[in-house]
Amino acid sequence: MLRSFARTCAASGVFLLFPLFAHAQASSFSIGTASAAPGQKSTGYLQVPAGVDAATNIPVIVINGEKPGPVLALVSGAHGTEYTSIIAIEKLINLLDPSQIAGTVILVPIVNIQSFEQKVPHVNPIDNKSMNRFYPGKADGTQTERASFLITKQVVDRCDYLIDYHGGDLDESLRPYSYWAPTGKAAQDQISKKMVLAFGLDHIIIWRDRPTDLSATRYLDNTSTARGKPSIVVEAGYAGTVETDDVALLVDGTLSTMRALKMLSGSPRPIENPVWLDKVVDVLSDGPGIWYPLVKRGAYVQEAMKIGLVTDYFGKARLEVRAPVSGVILHINAVPSLKKGDNVADIGAIAAHAP
Ligand SMILES: [Zn+2]
Numbered sequence: 467m468l469r470s471f472a473r474t475c476a477a478s479g480v481f482l483l484f485p486l487f488a489h490a491q492a493s494s495f496s497i498g499t500a501s502a503a504p505g506q507k508s509t510g511y512l513q514v515p516a517g518v519d520a521a522t523n524i525p526v527i528v529i530n531g532e533k534p535g536p537v538l539a540l541v542s543g544a545h546g547t548e549y550t551s552i553i554a555i556e557k558l559i560n561l562l563d564p565s566q567i568a569g570t571v572i573l574v575p576i577v578n579i580q581s582f583e584q585k586v587p588h589v590n591p592i593d594n595k596s597m598n599r600f601y602p603g604k605a606d607g608t609q610t611e612r613a614s615f616l617i618t619k620q621v622v623d624r625c626d627y628l629i630d631y632h633g634g635d636l637d638e639s640l641r642p643y644s645y646w647a648p649t650g651k652a653a654q655d656q657i658s659k660k661m662v663l664a665f666g667l668d669h670i671i672i673w674r675d676r677p678t679d680l681s682a683t684r685y686l687d688n689t690s691t692a693r694g695k696p697s698i699v700v701e702a703g704y705a706g707t708v709e710t711d712d713v714a715l716l717v718d719g720t721l722s723t724m725r726a727l728k729m730l731s732g733s734p735r736p737i738e739n740p741v742w743l744d745k746v747v748d749v750l751s752d753g754p755g756i757w758y759p760l761v762k763r764g765a766y767v768q769e770a771m772k773i774g775l776v777t778d779y780f781g782k783a784r785l786e787v788r789a790p791v792s793g794v795i796l797h798i799n800a801v802p803s804l805k806k807g808d809n810v811a812d813i814g815a816i817a818a819h820a821p
Contacts, residue, residue: 492504492530492531492532492533492534494530495528495530495537495570496528497510497512497526497528497572497620497621497624498510498511498512498513498524498526498620499511499513500526500527500528501528502528502529502530502564502570503530504530504531504532504564505530505531505532505564505565506530506564507527507528507529507530507559507562507564508527508528508530509525509526509527510525510526510527510528511523511524511525511526512524512526512574512613512616512617512620512621513616514609514612514613514616515612517606517607517608517609517612518606518607518608519592519593519608519609520592520609522579522580522592522609522613523579524574524576524577524579524613524616524617525574525575525576525579526572526573526574526620527559527572527573527574527575528570528571528572528573529559529562529564529567529570529571529573530564530567530570531564531565531566531567531568531569531570531571531729532564532565532567533567533568533569534568534569535567535568535569535570535728535729536569536570536626536627536727536729537569537570537571537572537624537625537626537627538569538570538571538572538625538626538627538628538629538724538727538729539571539572539573539574539621539622539625539627539628539629539690540555540558540571540572540573540574540628540629540631540720541573541574541577541617541621541628541629541630541631541686542554542555542574542575542576542577542630542631542632543555543574543575543576543577543578543579543581543582543631544577544578544596544597544598544630544632544686545578545581545587545588545596545597545598545632545635546576546577546578546579546580546581546582546583546586547581547582547585547586547587547635547636547706548631548632548633548634548635548703549633549703549706549707549708550633550702550703550704550707550708550709550712550713550716551631551632551633551700551701551702551703551716552575552576552582552631553708553713554631554702554713554716554717554720555573555574555575555631556575557713557717558571558573558717558720559573559575561717561721566730566731567724567729567730568728568729568730569727569729571724571729572621572624572625574617574621577597577613577617578590578597580592581597585636587635587636587637588635590609590610590613592608592609592610593608593609593610593611595608595610595611596610597610597613597614598630598632598684598685598686599684599685600614600684601614601617601618601683601684601685601686601688601689602614602615602618602622602680602681602683602689603615603616603617603618614686617686618689622686622689622690622693622695623693625690625695626695626696627657627661627695627696627697627727628686628687628690628695628697628698629661629665629697629698629699629700629720629723630685630686630687630697630698630699630700631699631700631701631716632699632700632701633701633702633703633704633712634701634703634704634705634763634797634800635705636705636706636800636801637705637799637800637801637803638704638705638797638798638799638800639704639705639759639762639763639797639798639799639800640701640702640703640704640705640763640796640797641669641704641763641764641794641795641796641797642667642668642669642700642701642702642712642715643667643669643670643671643701643743643796643814644662644665644667644669644670644671644698644699644700644701645662645670645671645673645687645698645699645700645701646658646659646662646670646671646672646673646698646821647672647673647674647676647687647688647691647697647698648672648674648821649691649692651694654691654694654695654696655696657696658691658696658697658698659821660726660736661696661697661698661723661726661727662698663736663737663740664719664722664723664725664726664734664735664736665698665700665719665720665722665723665737666715666718666719666722666735666736666737667700667701667702667715667719667737667740668737668740668741669740669741669743669794669796669814670740670741670742670743671743671744671746671796671814672742672743672744672817672821674744676688676691676692677692678692680692680693685699687699700716700719702715702716703716704763704797704800705800705801718735722734722735722736740820741794741816742816742817742819742820742821743793743794743796743814743815743816743817744815744816744817744818745791745793745814745815746796746812746813746814746815747790747791747793747812747813747815748809748811748812749773749787749789749790749809749810749811749812749813750807750808750809750810751776751785751787751804751805751806751807751808751809751810752776752785752806753776753784753785753806754804754805754806755776755777755778755779755784755785755804756776756777756778756779756802756803756804757774757775757776757799757801757802757803757804757810758774758775758776758777758802759773759774759798759799760772760773760774760775761773761774761795761798762795762798763795763796763797763798764794764795765794765795766792766793766794766795767789767792767793767794767795767813768789768792769789769790769791769792770788770789771788771789772786772787772788773787773788773789773795773798773810773811774786774787774798774799774810774811775787776804787810787811789811789813790813791813791815792815792816793813793814793815793816794813794814794816795811795812795813796811796812796813796814797811797812798810798811799811
């Protein structure tokens, strides 16, 4: 019975339809303390051991599809107060049904647990480091570096594709966008471009010239990209809010991307005419004071246009902040607090040509 089935498949070329992955046979998948047989969902922790500072446990979920296929990693909460991205992954934990999936999904909803619990933006309060700047990490470094090391070994090295989720932090009013980072390797770039279009966010930043040294890749998506795995970054949500529309962008985008990767049945819904941005310019504050924005997230501004004012603590205007380039306000400072060197806005410059 088995033999004749195999012969039929070989003769009709059906074998060619299976993805050419080493793990093409559906089998058990373990990560950290989570382990799932085909058709199962399992939860556990990536256990970051104690070192120069405290140990920590990062929650991980593995959803092992009934059918064989690739491994997709979904990682959020490197910045633990970018809540929309975290809530989107929480929704996907329950939404994804292993009986419908071809392949395996690794979900890491909150990398930076201390940031989330203590409501500290941008960094891990244990060592004051951003948890998306120290990849591929160090086994003997501080907590952020040890966590990054573990994620590189356990998540990046074992996935075929990766999506890193971010958004506006507590002090950032952000409009949704994604990053696509071409590598010059045509086959890989074709897949990552398919992923970013299938995800469907309507503004896409082309992120070129990223570190290629495997020991200094800095960002999670770049760590994955540099190791040959098509990866993208997606951003939605802002300033501590969890809006239904923003969560839906991330959840629906993930499902559409999984369809494009043939991990779910059905057709993806790619964005047809995204705005491609080929440069992001940081606007930094020249001094401390009180910030009064004059434009909202998503506004299109012209070079030299006034986008905000800074006053001293007596109400006297002391700085006018102007757009250094024409483009779209990707995010703008959402709170009055300002110190010298703070990023008051990011402006995305429109690419002359779609890639
Ligand atoms: Zn972030």
